[in-house]
Amino acid sequence: MKTHVVTISDMKFSDKSQDVIVTYSLGSCLGVTAYDPKMCIGGMIHCLLPSSDSARDRARVNPFMFVNTGVPMMVRKLMSRGAVKSRLVFRAGGGANMRNDGLFNTGARNFAALEKLLVRNNVKLTACDVGGMIPRTMFLYLDTGRVVIRSLGKEKEL
Amino acid sequence: MSRREEILSRISEVVAIPSCAHKAIVLLNDPDAAIEELARIIEHDPGLTVNLLKIVNASFFGDNRPMTTAREAIARLGTAQVLQFVVSTGVAPSFVQKIEGYDLSPSMHLQHSVTVAMAARQLGSVLGLAPPEYTFTAGLVSGIGKILLGAYVQVVVEPIMSLAFKEGLSFDQAEDRVLGINHAELGGMLLEKWGLPKDISDVVRYHLRPDEYVGENLVLDLVHIGNVLAKMIGAGLGADGLNYVPSTRVAGRLGLTPAILDTVSANVVEELGEAWDLFLECAEDSCPT
Secondary structure (H helix, E strand, O other), rough: OOOOOOOOEEEEEEEOOOOOOEEEEOOOOOOOOEEOOOOOEEEEEOOOOOOOOOHHHHOOOOOHHEEEHHHHHHHHHHHHHHHHHHHHHHEEEOOOOOOOOOOHHHHHHHHHHHHHHHEEEEEEEEEEEEEOOOOOEEEEEEOOOOOOEEEEEEEEEO | OOHHHHHHHOOOOOOOOOOHHHHHHHHHHOOOOHHHHHHHHHHHHHHHHHHHHHHHHOOOOOOOOOOOOHHHHHHOOOOOHHHHHHHHHHHOOOOOEEEEEEOOHHHHHHHHHHHHHHHHHHHHHHHOOOOOHHHHHHHHOOOHHHHHHHHOOOOOOOHHHHHHHOOOOOHHHHHHHOOOOOOOHHHHHHHHOOOOHHHHHHHHHOOOOOOOOOOOOHHHHHHHHHHHHHHHHHHOOOOOOOOOOOOOOHHHHHHOOOHHHHHHHHHHHHHHHHHHHHHOOOOOOHHHO
16 A cells, blocks of 8 residues: 655546545645546645646646646546546545635635636536635545545544 | 743743754764755754754844844854754753644644745745845744643643634634633743844734734734745644634735735745755654654
8 A cells, every 4th residue: 555645736646446645734725636436546636726827837847736727637647547537526625714814815716716627627526625724634545536534633534 | 820820930941942953963973064954954943043043142142233043143153063052952852742732743833834934035025025034034933832832831722722613713812812822922922031132022922913013014024924825835734724814904015915925825835845855854753752
């Protein structure tokens, strides 16, 4: 068994059923998983920001920093390893905000960018645990595609 | 004795801030090690930086203006004394492994502190403000009160969390209600007591509530937003999570927009990648016991 750690603005995938993919300490960042149950292949991305529109050079160097470039890139990587797009199951976690933050709302903007992307591609989000002010750790178990969120010492399955 | 008085009395016993100097020990044992690399470790470690500034500002008091950055202090002390300093403060056996009360491992607290410092400096740079050098120091040590509460007073975080949740309070407001003091105020008081320049202790004391500071203070504004950004980025988050209130007054004063913050966040994440080796060295399993 191997544990793949996804850092900020990073993506990891695996097709080994004994593997686990994890990302720690999601604040406003958004963690997104995609999993093909038939092929037992899946990936996880940890996006810092919603859109690369004003940072195209940066997105060329690291597309995984942004929701709008990173999630499609993750899907393409999974498809190149045999996943079928229509079978992919998407889940999301993170996207927290500061208390009374009417100014920046990075967490909400990150999740809105994902929703926009999924609607445009006619894809439904199977489950999510987003918002609030809590830190989250997200796990993807490759054997079943199970996604677990750990926060403040408690775990729940998405 | 009130809880606040009890905490303040314990704080008077604190002689050094815990730190994780594993990499510094390795360098000490290497005769070819460069002082430059040792300086890099010290200036990214809140415990070592504060202990060093305490020593130099006490030793050279009245000689010159107070020293506000680790690099400046290292240049003044010279190599041999810096080495002695690291040995005497960085590796003392009583130093804690984990900030139990606040659910923070040493590497997480280090990551968060460095991220606040980098974010404050990057914000100043993106805004074209050329803030003073000690902006980094102030950001780095802004969370020092948490170490004190967690390591020396063994504060338990659950009652604070549950009060915050039940009454819709920010984490620092809940600390005030449960402990009679919050970690920012406590950190500022300790640094002031240790003779660190008021420029730094004021920033630490007010960094969670800059609106309570009388007057305008650019470094305070930058560190306040730097702390917000570090929490949103998620580097080294503790149980308190993102439960703090960003000041709209500071945001207005600095002319912040989501686009500016996004640029600063991206810059910080790229810069953090270069400091990653420091965090790995401070992982729990490699820390001295």
